[in-house]
Amino acid sequence: MAQIEYEKKKSLSPKWILGGLMIAILLIATSILFLFYPFASKERATYFKEKNPILFEGSQRGNAFIEGNSIFLPLSFMKENIDHSIIFDEKSKSIIITTSEKVIQMPTDSLTFFVNQKPVELQVSPIISKDGQLFVALDPLLAFYPIQYNVLEETGAIWIQKTGDHYVQAEITAEDVHPEKLRLRTEPSLKAPYTSELSKEETVMIEAEEDEFYLVRKKNGISGYINKKFVAKNKEVTITIPQKNQTAAIPKINGPIHLTWEAVYTKNPDHTQIQDMIGVNVVSPTWFSLTGNDGTISNLASLEYSKWAQSKGYQVWGLFSNSFDPVLTHEALKDFETRQKIIVQLLHYSQMYQLQGINFDIENVYPADGPLVTQLMREATPYLHEAGLLVSMDITFYAGENNNWSSFYERDKLAGIVDYLIIMAYDEHPGSSHVAGSVSSLPWVETNLQNLLKQVPKEKLILGVPLYTRLWKEQMKEDGTIEVSSQSMSMAKVKEWLAEKGIQPVYDEASGQNYAEYYAEEENTTYKVWVEDELSLTKRANLAANYQLAGMASWSRVFGDETAWTAMLIDPNKAVTQK
Numbered sequence: 001m002a003q004i005e006y007e008k009k010k011s012l013s014p015k016w017i018l019g020g021l022m023i024a025i026l027l028i029a030t031s032i033l034f035l036f037y038p039f040a041s042k043e044r045a046t047y048f049k050e051k052n053p054i055l056f057e058g059s060q061r062g063n064a065f066i067e068g069n070s071i072f073l074p075l076s077f078m079k080e081n082i083d084h085s086i087i088f089d090e091k092s093k094s095i096i097i098t099t100s101e102k103v104i105q106m107p108t109d110s111l112t113f114f115v116n117q118k119p120v121e122l123q124v125s126p127i128i129s130k131d132g133q134l135f136v137a138l139d140p141l142l143a144f145y146p147i148q149y150n151v152l153e154e155t156g157a158i159w160i161q162k163t164g165d166h167y168v169q170a171e172i173t174a175e176d177v178h179p180e181k182l183r184l185r186t187e188p189s190l191k192a193p194y195t196s197e198l199s200k201e202e203t204v205m206i207e208a209e210e211d212e213f214y215l216v217r218k219k220n221g222i223s224g225y226i227n228k229k230f231v232a233k234n235k236e237v238t239i240t241i242p243q244k245n246q247t248a249a250i251p252k253i254n255g256p257i258h259l260t261w262e263a264v265y266t267k268n269p270d271h272t273q274i275q276d277m278i279g280v281n282v283v284s285p286t287w288f289s290l291t292g293n294d295g296t297i298s299n300l301a302s303l304e305y306s307k308w309a310q311s312k313g314y315q316v317w318g319l320f321s322n323s324f325d326p327v328l329t330h331e332a333l334k335d336f337e338t339r340q341k342i343i344v345q346l347l348h349y350s351q352m353y354q355l356q357g358i359n360f361d362i363e364n365v366y367p368a369d370g371p372l373v374t375q376l377m378r379e380a381t382p383y384l385h386e387a388g389l390l391v392s393m394d395i396t397f398y399a400g401e402n403n404n405w406s407s408f409y410e411r412d413k414l415a416g417i418v419d420y421l422i423i424m425a426y427d428e429h430p431g432s433s434h435v436a437g438s439v440s441s442l443p444w445v446e447t448n449l450q451n452l453l454k455q456v457p458k459e460k461l462i463l464g465v466p467l468y469t470r471l472w473k474e475q476m477k478e479d480g481t482i483e484v485s486s487q488s489m490s491m492a493k494v495k496e497w498l499a500e501k502g503i504q505p506v507y508d509e510a511s512g513q514n515y516a517e518y519y520a521e522e523e524n525t526t527y528k529v530w531v532e533d534e535l536s537l538t539k540r541a542n543l544a545a546n547y548q549l550a551g552m553a554s555w556s557r558v559f560g561d562e563t564a565w566t567a568m569l570i571d572p573n574k575a576v577t578q579k
Contacts, residue, residue, distance in 0.1 A: 040180035045193040047222045048155055055152070055159040055221045056081055058207050064158045065135045070124050071149070071158060072135035082145055082162075085378055085413075088134065089336035095127055095136055096336055098378040099144050101385065105336065106136065113140065116383060117340070146241040157221035165239040168206040170216065172198050174230040184224025188213035196222040198230075206233065249388055250419070251315060251356045253281055256544070256570040257420070257462055257551030259359075261286065261319065263558060264300050271308040274557075278565045283309050283557070284359045288320040288349060293331035295341035301353045310354070317357035317392060320346060324364040326404055333372040336379075343380045350389055357390035359422070363405060370408035377417045392420040394464070397448040412455040421456055422553045425449070425540075426466040431486050436472035438530035440465070442512030442539055449547060462551045463544045465568070467559035469494055469532040475525040490559040494531055505531050512539060537567035545570050 052064040054077060061081060065072040075095060079086045087096050089105075097104040106113040106126040113119075113126045126137040138149060138158075146163035174182055183194035188210045196218060198204070204216040207223065214231050217223035259282035262269065268285070287301040297320070306316045320342075322329045332338050346358055358380075362373055381391045393414060399406035415421055425445045429437035438444070445463075453461065470486040471494070477483055489497065498505065498516055505514035514531040544552050552568055554560060 040178075040183070040190040041185075041193050042180075043193040045186050045195050047195040047224075048157060051156070053155070053157045053221075055157045057165070058215075058217075058223070060157075064138075065128070065130055067128065068124065071138040071151070072128055072130075073138050073141075073158075073160075075134040075136055078136060078141075082141075082147065085375075087375065091335040092337055094336060095134070096375075096379070097141075097144060098375075098382065101382050102144065103379045103382050104144060106140075108134070116386060143244075146243050148239070148241055152219065152221045154220040155222065159221055161239045161241075163239055163241045163243075166236070167217075168236050169234045170204050170206050170214070170231050171234055172200055172202045172204065172226075172230060173232045174200055177230065181227065182230060184216070184218070184222065184226055185213075186224060188215075188225040192225070195224045196220075198226065203234075204231070205237075206231065250385060250390055251388065253315065255281075256549075257282060257553075258568065258570070259284055259317070259422070259462065259551065259553040260557040260560070261553065261555050262305075263556040266300075268300070268302040268305045269558075271305055275562060276312070277557070277560075279569045280314060280565060282315045282317055282357070284317040284319045284357075284553075286319045286321065286361070287353075288318055288346065290320075290322045290325070290328060290332055290342070293328060293338075295332050295338040295345070297342060297345045297349075299349060301349060303353050306353045306355065315356040315390075316353070317359045317390065318346075318349065318353065318355045319359045319361050321361040322363070322365070326364055326366045326369070329362070329365050330369050330372070333369065333376055339376050339379055342376070343383050346380070347383060347387055350384070350387060355389060357392060357419075358384055360391070360393040360418075362393070363396075365404060365408040367402055367404070367407035370410050373408060374410045374413050374417070377414060381417050390420070391418045392422055392462070393418050394422045394424055396424050397452060411452065415456040415460055418460075420460055420462050420550055422462040422464050423449070423452060424464040424555070426464065426555065429470070431470065431488065433486070434484050436474060436484060436486070436528045438511045438513060439469050439532065441510070441530070442536070442543070443510070445540070446543060449543065453547065458548050459550055461549050462553050463540065463549050464553040464555060465537065465540045466532055467491055467537075467554050467556065467564055469529055471497065472528040473525055474528065475523060489529075491532055491561045491564060494529060494533075495561075497529075498531075507535075512536070534563050534567040537564055541568045541570050 048060060050063050052066055053060045054062050054064050054073065062074050062077050075088065085098060089096050093108040095106040102115050104113060104115050108127045108129060109125050111122050111125055122140065124137065126140050128135045148161050150159045152159055172182065179197065182198040184196045184198065185192040185194050204218055206214050206216050208215040212228055213225040214228050215223060215225055216231065258279045260277060260280050262283050262285040264286045285305065287299065289298050291298045301318060309316050332342065350358065360377065365373060377393060384391050395409045395411060396406050401407055426440040428440050428444045429435065468488050468490055471489050472484065472486045475483045501518050503516045503518055505516040508515035511530050513536045514533060516529050516531060518527040520527065541552060552570060554568065
């Protein structure tokens with residue numbers, strides 16, 4: 001039988017247990033420290049990508065192209081960041097730039113560019129095509145935009161600043177600090193990769209702050225985050241770039257504008273038969289219209305009429321229309337050269353007929369061609385201003401998408417270009433309407449006016465009003481259906497019709513106008529008319545006064561009677577709230 005021996009186990013001493021516990025706690029603490037302590041990252045990140053980076057508003061926005069001593073910026077950069085209205089005209093292979101005073105044409109691969117059609121010679125082409133991308137020379141642009149640039153040392157970055165840019169100049173003040181803490185980080189954390197290093201007393205620019213960090217930029221353009229305690233603010237800097245403004249002398253009008261359109265279809269009226277129009281200070285005869293795809297303009301103007309109008313104290317704003325033809329409009333406005341032809345003709349006519357302004361009446365345009373209309377106004381206004389002419393444009397209220405008579409107007413952009421926009425506040429119920437109604441009910445005008453004023457400054461808006469109405473005819477047919485038709489009537493004709501029928505109009509609360517209705521039994525027809533008279537015109541003048549608009553315009557002179565002109569007198573001190 002085997003002999004089994006038993007050994008007695010020795011128990012651990014309390015000292016060993018305590019020591020082991022201390023070691024375990026130390027290991028855990030060390031692990032936590034390594035896990036959570038922000039040890040600085042040693043990873044370096046590349047800040048600028050590719051050659052000649054463009055630095056703008058705190059970030060890289062593509063890359064420039066340098067040829068010799070000339071710097072070229074991508075056209076896409078200019079369009080996205082400096083001027084959304086820059087375009088490339090395919091037919092002339094030119095970049096077109098417009099300012100409030102100038103139209104600049106920069107042809108591709110040419111040593112000449114044109115400012116208001118005057119040639120400017122350069123040593124290098126202002127436009128270069130490279131790798132399928134268009135680049136525009138930077139130096140010529142400085143004359144047209146409030147921008148400046150620096151080529152930064154070390155990085156070769158092109159730093160573009162604009163008027164209004166703001167930053168805080170500061171200095172690095174660290175003493176006996178580990179260099180890792182003076183590195184610029186991609187995020188506000190020491191654990192983030194760094195982009196560059198700083199040194200004591202180095203000058204930087206503070207662009208932003210987040211928690212305990214500043215986002216600062218070095219003189220070489222590289223930026224990153226650094227702890228605030230290592231940065232001392234010095235002074236605030238705001239960029240101001242002076243611009244030369246040579247504003248032309250444009251004829252002014254004292255007080256509210258009161259324009260009336262003179263409808264000229266085949267010949268001008270006998271001005272000796274035109275009665276005095278109290279309060280009117282502008283006449284706008286419909287003299288010029290687009291007739292050819294090549295930009296040809298027809299002319300019905302009369303120097304005799306112009307001289308007569310000015311002898312009466314009226315300014316003359318010749319009206320130019322697109323003949324309300326969407327196809328013709330597209331063909332004529334799609335190319336820079338054709339637009340220039342239109343503008344040159346208008347300038348020629350303005351001198352020939354001694355005009356003080358041009359009124360653009362562009363209607364019935366494909367919605368997609370709205371930018372072409374805006375571009376015409378961008379290009380026309382500097383030339384017309386240079387010639388001392390006021391520029392106005394007629395627009396409609398917004399009436400939904402895909403509407404040739406409404407959708408194409410870029411109202412907010414147009415308001416920033418022309419001197420005045422005239423809102424044609426009528427044809428609420430056009431002649432083609434299948435429902436009888438007011439040409440321009442007061443609530444309809446005011447509601448739409450309030451919406452329009454969100455896009456157009458009141459001091460640039462003129463309220464267009466009708467001097468006509470429509471006599472509606474609702475005829476009961478044998479099959480029980482009602483046929484609706486209408487005819488336009490002047491103020492005098494409506495009064496004659498009411499007198500003939502022996503009808504006294506009554507006030508219609510819904511339209512804010514006087515209303516009359518007549519049933520012709522022999523025709524089985526009901527006639528309806530919302531009257532345009534002293535009451536409605538006075539209310540419209542009060543609207544213009546209440547909203548502090550630039551004035552009123554009326555369509556058209558021949559539809560008004562002697563009561564119209566005094567009814568439309570705007571007195572800002574006697575504005576009356578509408579019912």
